[in-house]
Amino acid sequence: SAVISQKPSRDICQRGTSLTIQCQVDSQVTMMFWYRQQPGQSLTLIATANQGSEATYESGFVIDKFPISRPNLTFSTLTVSNMSPEDSSIYLCSVVETGGGTEAFFGQGTRLTVV
């Protein structure tokens, strides 16, 4: 199974600033996603990180606010731009593997607090 490393694990940021979260996978994966988990809530998909092309965003999420890079099959970044307290959440990177069966794995998450 894929091992996913996220950095940073947590951060406290000032409103109006930006934070870039890194996701490193120990193997090449085609399908990589970014999710958000707001306090006390379940996970919501932000976007699909496409290698070599622009990310595909879900309804309610836009590229200007959450720019995503995917330079290769093992790495992606999510930036949370012009942050406000409402952006305080856990941000999670996920990959899907389909060899044999289908399994979806998550990183440990980045806990972001905006003050």
Add this chain to the structure above:
Amino acid sequence: EDQVTQSPEALRLQEGESSSLNCSYTVSGLRGLFWYRQDPGKGPEFLFTLYSAGEEKEKERLKATLTKKESFLHITAPKPEDSATYLCAVFISNDYKLSFGAGTTVTVRA
């Protein structure tokens, strides 16, 4: 519209008291139903993928089953270390996007 609904929201068990969690789904053409365990401050830990009605999978004290409309996660003789939030999710499209339920928080008392 809700595609994944979990119940109950919270479950408090005595150690050794077996119980079940429910996940009902409304997606057509199910391509995979997932169960995860999530501890506070951590990312979801993959437990099972179920694909078709009648399928069952087990891992230690956990057993997941699937029907055409719902899945159950049975916890047999739970221990305090089984305390966590259990999340259910389904693929909502052909491109492997997951839709999650709200989760069931299980607390097991010694």
